[in-house]
Amino acid sequence: MDTALLIGATGLVGDYLLRQLLADEQFRHLKVFTRRPTGYQNPRLEEHIVDFDQPRTWNHLLQGDVLFSSLGTTLAQAGSQEAQYQVDYSYQYQAAQAAAENGVPAYVLVSSSGADADALMFYSRMKGELERDVKRLPFQRIRILQPGILAGPRAESRPAEKIGLWLATAASAMPLLRSYRPIHARTVARAMHHAALDETPGVQTDSLEQVFTRAGKTEQVHGKQM
Structure with missing residues (x-):
C-alpha cells in the first residue's frame, strides 16, 4: 500500500482515521481533500483545500491505492434534506466515481446501520442509495462499514445525538438491542484502516458487529465497552 486518499478528514471518524494513517508508515503518501485545513503537519501529508x-x-488528483470516504453532515447542519443529500450522497459518489475512473x-x-435504498426513512434511504451506486463502480475491492450511533468528542453541540447516544447505550445492556449499541469513532476509523489492508477482491459490507471485529478492539462509551 503506497498512497491513501481521504475525503472527510475533518469529521469525527475522518480525523481519527487521518491520525491512524499518519502513524502507519505502510502508507507512504496521504492525500487529503477537505473544505478546511486539518491542522496536521507531516511530510507524508498532501492537503488539498477543495470546493466539492x-x-x-480537483478530481484528477484522486489517484492512489485506496480512497477512504467518511464525509457527512446532519440535517440540522445542512438545513434541508436536499443539502444533506448533496454532502452525504453527491459529494461522496462523485469522488468515488472519479477515483474508479x-x-x-x-x-x-x-x-x-439500516442503510437501505428502499427505506422509507430519508437518512437510511440516502445511505442505501450511496451503497448501491458505489457497488456498481469498477473498483477491485470495496469495503462498506455500517456502524450505529457514533460516540466521541465533537466540536459542535448535537443535543439530539446526545439523547440518542444515551438511549442506545442504555439499550445495549439488553441482549436483543445490542445491535443498536453505540460505537466509538476511533473504533470505526480503525476498522476502515484495517479494511484497506484486506486485499480480498470484491465487495464486503460490515454490520456493526463486524465493524467491531474488524477493528479488533473495543472502546469505552459511558463506562461500558462499545
Whole structure:
C-alpha cells in the first residue's frame, strides 16, 4: 500500500482515521481533500483545500491505492434534506466515481446501520442509495462499514445525538438491542484502516458487529465497552 486518499478528514471518524494513517508508515503518501485545513503537519501529508461543488477542478488528483470516504453532515447542519443529500450522497459518489475512473483499486466507505435504498426513512434511504451506486463502480475491492450511533468528542453541540447516544447505550445492556449499541469513532476509523489492508477482491459490507471485529478492539462509551 503506497498512497491513501481521504475525503472527510475533518469529521469525527475522518480525523481519527487521518491520525491512524499518519502513524502507519505502510502508507507512504496521504492525500487529503477537505473544505478546511486539518491542522496536521507531516511530510507524508498532501492537503488539498477543495470546493466539492466544483469536482472537475480537483478530481484528477484522486489517484492512489485506496480512497477512504467518511464525509457527512446532519440535517440540522445542512438545513434541508436536499443539502444533506448533496454532502452525504453527491459529494461522496462523485469522488468515488472519479477515483474508479482514475484506476484507484480500492474503496472504503463508512455508511450507517439500516442503510437501505428502499427505506422509507430519508437518512437510511440516502445511505442505501450511496451503497448501491458505489457497488456498481469498477473498483477491485470495496469495503462498506455500517456502524450505529457514533460516540466521541465533537466540536459542535448535537443535543439530539446526545439523547440518542444515551438511549442506545442504555439499550445495549439488553441482549436483543445490542445491535443498536453505540460505537466509538476511533473504533470505526480503525476498522476502515484495517479494511484497506484486506486485499480480498470484491465487495464486503460490515454490520456493526463486524465493524467491531474488524477493528479488533473495543472502546469505552459511558463506562461500558462499545
